[in-house]
């Protein structure tokens with residue numbers, strides 16, 4: 001049974017237009033919803049189709065924010081011209097998630113980023129992105145293994161002094177990989193805490209904060225079989241449960 005006092009975890013959604021009917025939806029990724037619930041949090045979806053005032057009112061009720069995967073971020077947010085491989089831009093979602101990331105940082109509200117969310121956090125805090133790994137990273141691994149989201153695509157090497165290493169309980173981890181972009185220049189005040197063997201940045205955190213952590217892989221597709229991936233969600237939800245001001 002769910003604890004009614006459990007922390008409320010906002011998870012952002014993506015616009016979806018049905019190709020059959022043209023009907024418009026906001027949809028959330030099921031893995032993130034299930035992982036947050038299993039970690040003891042109360043997952044709530046944050047609609048993407050709301051204006052700033054409604055967004056702020058929703059945000060003010062939350063104990064933690066999870067930014068999940070999705071399409072690419074408009075490169076204008078990090079002052080770059082668009083690469084031909086950059087796709088699925090939704091400026092409204094970019095803007096909404098960047099606001100949420102900045103508000104969370106300002107209030108030290110626990111913030112967890114996954115894949116696109118990891119990239120959104122880096123951009124929101126002043127970093128840049130690699131717009132297309134295959135065309136911009138020499139001797140790159142295959143980071144875009146899309147047929148099965150549970151596939152072990154590559155390892156990551158984790159900084160032993162990081163919060164990530166403490167949560168995972170190891171400095172080496174097998175991860176899935178469903179991305180063609182990555183963090184370029186890490187934002188000021190963030191620490192890079194994991195690299196793939198080809199040098200691609202796979203995790204960031206802000207050690208001074210209660211919980212500001214992001215990963216490039218998809219723990220929400222692995223947590224059911226991998227306790228280390230589950231611990232990412234438990235650590236996040238536990239940090240979110242620590243609010244005392246309401």
Ligand code: MN
Nearest residue numbers: 143177196216
């Ligand atoms: Mn990867």
